[in-house]
Amino acid sequence: MSLSDVRQIVERIQAEETWKHRRQFLQVIKHWEAVVGNNVAVQTRPSGIYRQVLQVAVSSSVWSQALVFQRRSILAKLNPLLIGSAPPLADIHFSTAKWASLPPKVTKTEVVDSAKAAEPTELMQKHPSFVRSPQPVIKTPASPPETAIEAFLRWSNAVKQSTAHLPRCPCCSCATPIGELQRWQMCRTCARQRFFYFNTTPEEESPAPSNRLPKDPR
Template sequence: MSLKPINDILGVLEQQANWQADPLALILKSWAEVVGSVAAHHSRPLSMQRDVLRVATSSAAWAQNLTFSRQTLLLKLNSKLSMSLVDIRFSTAGWHKAPDLSPPPTGFKVQEHPSYLGDSHHHYTVTQPTQQNVNHVFESWAKVTQARSQGLPLCPQCQCPTPSGELLRWGVCALCSVKQSLRQ
């Protein structure tokens, strides 16, 4: 038995295991380039099984529209992959499970949130905590939090200081409101 260098052994293992970049990750990375930005906003690759790509769409109309251009999309995707896809299936199934990556509504103002406490005149400096200043950072955070909650009304349920906007909206603090909705 001859001894081989570790690089030769790793090279053989790599070829045997067919290690390569995850094709789905590669597809996700280049999806907007392949289908266009508008179609990418309404579609999202979900999985690959047996060389068939499954794509979730925001509506049946988008599924049908993308199905018509399936052959062109296959050619573009196969040129980017080391393996070749056999087919692409478009469906609305799985669209609701995917995270919503759209930007938040533009009309939202922080001041309208029930937990908004008003403009704070405290200026914070963010530093990397070290072993010596961790306790100091915690103490200063506790002082700021206590000072901020001094004039706040108390939640009728848990007696915690609560922003008045939360009390006006839900009658209790946000945590108690969530607990109530979970019980129902």
């Protein structure tokens, strides 16, 4: 089954009656910050829709009382943005009950901080398999793969492009980080196989080569 078939199945499921309110709630989440503003959005999180009433968790009772008087103006801005056959929202209920149980909202600052945390540390850079060379830009095809084989071929070509600048292992001719060549004079896969089989006794060695670790797709 192709990915286009999966997309058509998802579209049919979303068109069913039971998905109307779910789609409406997803649209509420999408437009909530634009409707109420960033300051209010930080202190509130929509938690569901029950009988055309939007349930919103708030951080404190002070915010709950303040927003009760603004719920009509919020509905006037929010309902026109909710596209679909589900009935429009009739009211908004603010409560502090579900605030602690809802997952925290990820801010742009937290996204930047997480990206910085994902940068390689000094310990990672000392690892022999760490690649210091910049990665080339890989063009992604506009259309999704039709079959699993096509998806594998695209992945294989992407791996080859991303490792084309690396030197080759003298044993298997695979692209190899410089640190591995400096430490073992070969890639980590060849080193693992050679050192493992070199240190085992004939009784421990496996007669079938199929038990050996597969090569990296580089």
